[in-house]
Amino acid sequence: MLAFHSDAHSLALPPGHRFPQSKYRLLREHFEREPGLLRMQPAPAATEGELALAHTPDYVEAVLLGHLSAAHQREIGFPWSPSMAERSRRSVGASIAAARAALTEGVAANMAGGTHHAYADKGSGYCVFNDVAVAARLMQAEWARSHRRLLRVLVIDLDVHQGNGTAAIFRDDDTVFTFSMHGARNFPFRKEASDLDVELPDGCGDAQYLEAMGVAFEEVWRRIDPGLVFYLAGADPHEGDRLGRLKLTCEGLAERDRRVLAGLSKRRIPVALSMAGGYGHDLATTVAVQINTLNLAAQSWAAWAA
Secondary structure, three states, X not given: OEEEEOOOOXXXXXXXXXXXXHHHHHHHHHHHHOOOOOEEEEOOOOOHHHHOOXXXXXXXXXXXXXXXXXXXHHHHOOOOOHHHHHHHHHHHHHHHHHHHHHHHHOEEEEOOOOOOOOOOOXXXXXXXXXXXXXXXXXXXXXXXXXXXXXXXXEEEEOOOOOXXXXXXXXXXXXXXXXXXXXXXXXXXXXXXXXXXXXXXXXXOOHHHXXXXXXXXXXXXHHHOOOOEEEEEOOOOOEOOEOOOOOOEXXXXXXXXXXXXXXXXXXXXXXXXXXXXXXXXXXXHHHHHHHHHHHHHHHHHHHHHHO
């Protein structure tokens, strides 16, 4: 399975910053040692024109040229630097490359991404550009050119935080269905309306989570028959996450991924995964959850190919 990484460009973060940027390097290094079914490639950088499919030209220019205000940088949570801008472009490029690969091979992954708090005109919550929104719009444009028909897209957002930026970007677009299942009392505290939102109480564990997910997917499949899925497989519903507030175990998260991937494989729907959030007290546990997600995705890719 093709998996695209973008961790070569680091963020200039102060000591003690909560964003775990080393997670992405640790994830890549694990698969360099034990590639299994993964074929890793460095991510290309998204172009300005590609970014403008989901973002306003003024915002794209502000990020790329370093014109973000201090207030905008605070809302994103990162100080601007050339490396921050390049990292953000490549995170989007990874989802673009993964989506193209998924449409050809069935399953592919961005080893970062899932930056679902970014709006068309601003970043927020450690999200600069919205990788899934850009990739979805680009895949629809490329599909229309090559196949002369519409590509419907489903976003499955199982990060513990609501995908407010994604919901806002696609609010009036009935070609993209946004589904977010998240903590009710978690960030963002002012949420946007997705096509389907499922809010979970603090302390929600494996059984309650999986039951709610099963009910939600019955509704999803009644409402859309997509040609491409973006799956945000956040590790932050884990019980050891600093920002999560839910209580899923590693086994529960693995079962979540198995059920999502099995449902898509059964319907022969291509899927591009992104790792989204994960802020464990023990970073090794967060990395282990995401290693397992990628291994399960690679197994789904192998079954698709067979």
